[in-house]
Amino acid sequence: MTGTTTATRPNGGTPAAFYRRINLVGVVLVIVLAAAAVPLMGLLEGPSFVDRISVENPTRYDIGIDVTDADRDGWMAIGTARRATSSTFQEIIDQGDVWIFRFRAQGEDGGELRVTRQELERDGWKLTIPDSVGYDLQSKGAAFPP
Numbered sequence: 001m002t003g004t005t006t007a008t009r010p011n012g013g014t015p016a017a018f019y020r021r022i023n024l025v026g027v028v029l030v031i032v033l034a035a036a037a038v039p040l041m042g043l044l045e046g047p048s049f050v051d052r053i054s055v056e057n058p059t060r061y062d063i064g065i066d067v068t069d070a071d072r073d074g075w076m077a078i079g080t081a082r083r084a085t086s087s088t089f090q091e092i093i094d095q096g097d098v099w100i101f102r103f104r105a106q107g108e109d110g111g112e113l114r115v116t117r118q119e120l121e122r123d124g125w126k127l128t129i130p131d132s133v134g135y136d137l138q139s140k141g142a143a144f145p146p
Contacts, residue, residue: 048094054126055089057081059134060144061105065089070098081129083145103133106142110134 055078057063062083066075078101081087097117103110110133120127 050092050094050125052088052090052125053078053092053120054086054124055081056086056126056128057083058131059083059105059129059137061110061134061137061142062145063110063129063133064104065129066102066104067092067095068100068102069095070100072100075102101127103129105137106145108137108140108142110137 055065060083063081065078065081067078068075076093078089078092079087095117099115099117099120101113101115103112113127113130113133115127
C-alpha cells in the first residue's frame, strides 16, 4: 500500500503569506521608530543664538564678562571688554527673558547686572557696564592695568 505524502510549511501558509507578514511587521516597526524619533528631534536641536552684543566699558579696567539665565543654569563666558572702549561679542547663546551678567577684573568680583531681554532689544543689544563696577573693583584693591 502506498500512502500519499503531503508537505506543509511550518508556518502553515504559503510563501506569499509569509512575506506579507514580514512586510507588515517591517512597516509597523518603521512607524513605531518614526513616532518615537519625532519627540527626540527637539532634544537634538542646539540652542538659539543672539547675533551680537555690544558692551560699553567706561571703567579703567579690562572686564571679563559671563552671562547666565534667570535660573542661573550655568555661566557662559562672553569675553573681555577692554577698558574705556566698546567691544562687540558675537554668537551669544540666548539666555531667554532674563540675562544676568557677571563682571570680574584683576581676580576680583565686580558684581552682577540683571537685564531683561526686552531691555536688551530696546537698546539694540548694547549693554553699558555700570560705573559702580569700576568703583567696586577699586575698593577691593584691584590694580589698574598698565
